[in-house]
Amino acid sequence: MTHLPTKLDEKTYESASFEQTRELGARLGCLLQAGDVVVLTGDLGAGKTQLTKGIAQGMGVTDDVTSPTFTIQMRYRGINLPLYHFDLYRLSDPEELGDAGVWDALESDGPCVIEWGEQFSDELGDERLDVFLTRLDKQAVDGQEPARLISFKPKGTRAQSIVAQLASTIK
Template identity: 55%
Template sequence: MTVEFVTSSQEETIALGCTLGSLLREGDVLVLTGDLGAGKTQLTKGIARGMGVSGDVTSPTFTIEMVYEGERMPLYHFDLYRLVDVGELEDIGLYDVLGGDGPCVIEWGERFVDEIGLERVDVLISRLNGEGEGEAGAGIEPLRRIRLTAHDARGEDLLRALEKSTDVE
């Protein structure tokens, strides 16, 4: 099952993430894919907000993992950009939190989907206006397509709930 949204600003991307975050459950896994600057961290900021995380959310590029305490459960946020070997997944503790007590958002995880497993939702974020400023105009946010694809029954339930809960098109 696949659903797709288009956002036209950072605020809309965060709002979509906020709705998604409010629907997440323990053990949910989202694998975020997109070019640098596509909006992965903005979507994650919204997810955290929707889970009641009050602190600042940043991409854990150098720390690889951040844990944020939400109102109901923790959010595990990974950035696998710097990883090159499958063996590193165990070293960073990814397997310890998959299926655990909170959802897991994994940026740059597309190279490791076989190890992550099928109990996940893939989130592909892409700019619709090429690189943005050149085609969209100086200072104007490019449109972003956010395509979510479920690989299991829980993911399909999550995407159906997201479709019902959002007015972002």
């Protein structure tokens, strides 16, 4: 099995495995810069953390990446930049974002990957990359992990550039 997801169009990919999701993330991670914001949206088990593991790999992070469900924020050291990883699942009020460290990280020295951030889209601003991950359960064979549909919705010129660069890396 190839480690590259299938490109359906310039903004949409189908991943048949965890490895393909991580490879897409790794290619994305190579493109991220300080100040970039990536908001990951999808149900439990959709692949948000797998994509984040790939992003971290693409940035040269060697630590084990897990979803910071209880700590809310993790900071990983990459080769050139740190990666700020948030899981906002347990937050419900925009005022909690400051206590969680979101504002500090957004204006810091690395990109931010935010799981469950869609509920705070107004607060996170207009310059970000929204990524939607969907399990294709109806297409799955019994006993096998279903494929994922991964769709990129760029908000702003920087995010549009990232999506175009990412598409150019996958034939």
